[in-house]
Amino acid sequence: MTSIPAIKTAISALKIEQRVERDVKAGIPEVDRRNHTESEESLRAYVVREVIGRVHENRQTELDKELADRSEVDIRQLFQEMKNIESLVEKKVGGRLASLIGGLKRSAQDYSAVRMDLEIFRHRNGLTREAVYPESKLLHYSVIFFIVILETLLNAFFLSKGSELGLVGGFFQAFIIALINLGLAAFMAFSLRNCFHQNLARKTFSAVLLSAVVTLSIVFVLGVGHYREALEQDPFTASQLAINSLRVTPLAIEDFNSWVMMVVSIIALALLSTKFFVVDDRYPGYTAVTRRMRNLQKAWGESFEDAIEGVNEVVDELHELLAEKEKTLRAQFIQFKASIERSEEIHRHYQEDIVKAQTLLDELIRYYQSYSARMMNRRAAYFGELLRFELDKIPRLNTTGLEQHQRDLSVFEELMAELDQVYDQSIATVNQRCDEIQQSLTALVDKLELDHGLRRA
Structure with missing residues (x-):
C-alpha cells in the first residue's frame, strides 16, 4: 500500500525551495495575507491528492476485499441445515430406501419362484430326498x-x-x-x-x-x-x-x-x-434346479444384509456430512471474526495515516516559512495557516458493510454457543432414523417371507 512519504521526499517532489525563491521574487507571501497562493494550493493538493488520496484508495480496497470475503460466508445457512437435519435425512435416505425395498421384493419373488420350481420338479419326479452333489x-x-x-x-x-x-x-x-x-x-x-x-x-x-x-x-x-x-x-x-x-x-x-x-x-x-x-446328483436335472434354489436363497439372505449395510452407509455419509458442516461453520466463523478485526485495524491505520499526513503538512509549512524567512531576512509570513483546516475535507472510508457485519458477529457468536448442542441433536436424529429404517426393513423381510411362503408363521 501507499505510505506517508518522508519530509525530504515531499520537499524534493514539491520543489519547495524553488517555489520560495520564485515567491520571494514576486513579493509574496505578505505578512497580513488572507488568500491562498499558488504554492499553498500546490502543498494542499499534494497532501490531499497524492498522499491522503492514494492512502484512502488502498485502505478502501483492503476494506472492500475483506467485505467481499465476509459476504461469501454462509454461517446462517449451514447452521439452519444442521437444525433441519430431518429433511436432509429424508432426502438422502428416501431414494436409497426405495431402491433397497425394490431389491428385497424382487429377490423374494425370484427366490419364491425357484423354490416353487424345485417343489414341482420333486413332485413330478417323485423325489423326497435332498440333492446330493x-x-x-x-x-x-x-x-x-x-x-x-x-x-x-x-x-x-x-x-x-x-x-x-x-x-x-x-x-x-x-x-x-x-x-x-x-x-x-x-x-x-x-x-x-x-x-x-x-x-x-x-x-x-x-x-x-x-x-x-x-x-x-x-x-x-x-x-x-x-x-x-x-x-x-x-x-x-x-x-x-x-x-x-x-x-x-x-x-x-x-x-x-x-x-x-x-x-x-x-x-x-x-x-x-x-x-x-x-x-452332479444321480437324478438328471436335480442338481441344476437345486443349485439355482440355493443360490437365490443365499442371494435373498445377502440382499437383507446389503439393505442394512446400505442404510449404515447412508448414516455414515450423513455423519461425515454433519462433521464437515460443523467444521466448515467453525472455520468460517473464525475467518469472519478475524476479517472484522483486520477491517477495524485498517480503519485505525487510516486514522493514523491522517495524523501522519497532518504532520507532514505542518512540516512542509514550517520548512517553507523557515526558508522564506532566511531569504527575506525578516519574520516568516503566516503562510499556510489557512491550510491547517483543509484536512477536515479529506475522504472518509466506507464502513457500511463493516458495521453490518459487526452486528452479524454478535448473532454468529450466539449461534456458535448453540452449535455443540445442535450438532449432538442432529447426530441423535440421524441415528434414530437409522434404527427406524432398519426396523422397518426387518418387518418388511418378515412380511415378504410370509407372503411368498419362504417360511412358516
Missing part, C-alpha cells in the same frame, strides 16, 4: 484334468517307440486318445445318470445308449492295444494292421506293453466316468 465343481474338474494329463504322459511313453516323431509324436497321439476317452466317459456318465430317471422310455433309451457307449469304449480300448502292437511291426501301416487285427482276432494281443496301455486306458476311462457321474 459337491458344492464346488473345481476339485472334480481338477481331478479330471489331472487324469487326462497322466494318461497322456503314460501312453506317450508306450507310443513313442513306434512313432516317426518319437516322444513328441507319441505325446500327440496319446493326447488324442485321452480326449476320446474323456468324451466317452462324459457320454457314459450322462447315460448312467439318465438310467435313474422315472420315465420308463427315457430310462430304456439311456440303458441302450449306455450299453452302446460301453461297447464302443471296449472296442476303442482294444483298438488302442492293437495299434500299439502294430507299431512294433510296421509304423507306416500300423493303423491298417490294427483295424484288420481288431476285426479278425480282437483279443489276440501278444505284446505286454500293449496290454499295459489298454489297462491304463481302462482305468482312466473308469475314473473319468466316475468323476463325471458324481459331479
Whole structure:
C-alpha cells in the first residue's frame, strides 16, 4: 500500500525551495495575507491528492476485499441445515430406501419362484430326498484334468517307440486318445445318470445308449492295444494292421506293453466316468434346479444384509456430512471474526495515516516559512495557516458493510454457543432414523417371507 512519504521526499517532489525563491521574487507571501497562493494550493493538493488520496484508495480496497470475503460466508445457512437435519435425512435416505425395498421384493419373488420350481420338479419326479452333489465343481474338474494329463504322459511313453516323431509324436497321439476317452466317459456318465430317471422310455433309451457307449469304449480300448502292437511291426501301416487285427482276432494281443496301455486306458476311462457321474446328483436335472434354489436363497439372505449395510452407509455419509458442516461453520466463523478485526485495524491505520499526513503538512509549512524567512531576512509570513483546516475535507472510508457485519458477529457468536448442542441433536436424529429404517426393513423381510411362503408363521 501507499505510505506517508518522508519530509525530504515531499520537499524534493514539491520543489519547495524553488517555489520560495520564485515567491520571494514576486513579493509574496505578505505578512497580513488572507488568500491562498499558488504554492499553498500546490502543498494542499499534494497532501490531499497524492498522499491522503492514494492512502484512502488502498485502505478502501483492503476494506472492500475483506467485505467481499465476509459476504461469501454462509454461517446462517449451514447452521439452519444442521437444525433441519430431518429433511436432509429424508432426502438422502428416501431414494436409497426405495431402491433397497425394490431389491428385497424382487429377490423374494425370484427366490419364491425357484423354490416353487424345485417343489414341482420333486413332485413330478417323485423325489423326497435332498440333492446330493459337491458344492464346488473345481476339485472334480481338477481331478479330471489331472487324469487326462497322466494318461497322456503314460501312453506317450508306450507310443513313442513306434512313432516317426518319437516322444513328441507319441505325446500327440496319446493326447488324442485321452480326449476320446474323456468324451466317452462324459457320454457314459450322462447315460448312467439318465438310467435313474422315472420315465420308463427315457430310462430304456439311456440303458441302450449306455450299453452302446460301453461297447464302443471296449472296442476303442482294444483298438488302442492293437495299434500299439502294430507299431512294433510296421509304423507306416500300423493303423491298417490294427483295424484288420481288431476285426479278425480282437483279443489276440501278444505284446505286454500293449496290454499295459489298454489297462491304463481302462482305468482312466473308469475314473473319468466316475468323476463325471458324481459331479452332479444321480437324478438328471436335480442338481441344476437345486443349485439355482440355493443360490437365490443365499442371494435373498445377502440382499437383507446389503439393505442394512446400505442404510449404515447412508448414516455414515450423513455423519461425515454433519462433521464437515460443523467444521466448515467453525472455520468460517473464525475467518469472519478475524476479517472484522483486520477491517477495524485498517480503519485505525487510516486514522493514523491522517495524523501522519497532518504532520507532514505542518512540516512542509514550517520548512517553507523557515526558508522564506532566511531569504527575506525578516519574520516568516503566516503562510499556510489557512491550510491547517483543509484536512477536515479529506475522504472518509466506507464502513457500511463493516458495521453490518459487526452486528452479524454478535448473532454468529450466539449461534456458535448453540452449535455443540445442535450438532449432538442432529447426530441423535440421524441415528434414530437409522434404527427406524432398519426396523422397518426387518418387518418388511418378515412380511415378504410370509407372503411368498419362504417360511412358516
